[in-house]
Amino acid sequence: MALRLHDSLTRTSRELRRPDPADPQDVFTFYNCGPTVYAAAHIGNFRTFVINDVLRRLLELEFGAAKVKHVRNLTDVDDRTIGQAKKEQRPLAEITQKWTAKFHADCDALNCLRPHVEPTATGHIKEQVNMIEVLMAKGNAYRGADGSVYFKLQSFPDYGALSRIKDRELKITDASADSDHKDSVSDFALWKAYKPEEDGDVKWPGPKGAGEGRPGWHIECSAMIKKHLGDTIDLHTGGVDLLFPHHENEIAQSNCCNGVTFARHWYHSEHLLVDGTSMSKSKGNFYTLSDLVEKGYSAAAVRYALLAGHPRKQLNxxxxxxxxxxxxxxxxxxLYENLRHVTFADYADSPSDRFQPVFSALREDLNTPTALGALFSIRADIERTMKGQPGKQITKGDLIALEKVLFAFGFVLEKTPVPKLAATQNITTLAEQRWAAKQAKDFAPADKLRADLTAAGWSMLDRKDGYSLEPLKNN
RNA sequence: GGCGCGGUAGCCAAGUGGUAAGGCCGAGCUCUGCAAAAGCUCUAUGCGCCGGUUCAAUUCCGGCCCGCGCCUCCA
Known part of the structure; x- marks a missing residue:
């Protein structure tokens, strides 16, 4: 069954290219625009990365793990990273390393597979400079009056195919109108000339014909893709906000430099809204993963919540x-635990098609909510059958298929329990007293102690041979 | 102004030209000293509003209202 995905360029659902199984060199090349490492990524950023992680997993299931090459960059030099370094009076590398580490920790907590290559902009200055030099030589770029190098939009008539944007429809903003260094307000920077008062010690030797400075934002992706994945890639993804201008500019750069189609397929995930509106610090609805973990939610729940809506639709x-x-x-x-403890009559590991509806939904444009709906319906069927009601026989193949489903979603159930917050000595003592009272069948004092625990914010769960304590959630 | 997306039960959220998946919450029941957990059952004559097409529309078409995103460096 084919793996189909919406293509932002043609605005249709198209089958993804299937690499030749017989050719070990032929792999599916997949590039996902990564984060700018100047602060902790928020859960909106992670929506995109989690969606891309599910996509990566589906590609592996579909084509084989060895047939997929996944690259995601780290933007470690731009206005924001430099600004943050300046604000903190620290070296740029120190800032970006710190937030890269945090990003990795969050990705791990969310159980995202690491990309096969995670290139950085500062690690590919040479490649970017080379590309700019080619563009200048071909007449697609020019040195501006300020020493920066700009892409000449006029030299690429196909510009705007992805975003359907036309030059004259652009809103003229202060920032874009501000530049008399450029031939046209729409031209964008490939190389930014060094400005001592803003850039501090962040500078590299520039392309021939330009002074020292730093790369513009868009060129990094073009250069890193060329180096790690080649001139034409199978799939390029990112959040919708990157559609214009970032991806449009990447297409212009790469097409003009390489002379071939840049990406065969484009995919953009929609934004996460919080409480029905966009996230912002001023609105107080800005969440990082750590914010949510501190409130007592598991990273696994965050992952689930991010997949609960259709990836191409804004999710509240x-x-x-x-x-x-x-x-x-x-x-x-x-369900997983129950299935693992069934004694199967069928030990043949015969393939199960029970979860087929789940995969069908995922394979048709990554429809995670429909897939989850199907999964829960199947769960109900299995539970009913296990309780002795008539139904399709449960086999070991079902367990194997469920594990495949869990892999696709990236749900690692046994490793993601609700985080245990340590109870204070006082709480533990109350719990011990209540347990003792209960064992003695002194129910009145036991109930009193339960009320005390509840008042203190803890829930005590009785089991056959003991109890457990969990903090009550307040939100 | 341009481009694009959406309005489905208390909340979140799929979906389809033929009569509304799923999750949460809630209610009832079973179980249980209490509480919880677990299981079972129930919960939209209705899919923003008004027209149109059709045997049939939430689903197609038109208009309107409301919300959201992007429009040069935000995933």
């Missing part, structure tokens, strides 16, 4: 959706 994130995600994951966990 709320703390309630995390409650729902925790519960949903728990029931999936129960």
């Amino acid at each position: 994130f709320t703390l309630d959706s995390l409650h729902a995600a925790e519960s949903a994951l728990k029931s999936l966990n129960d």
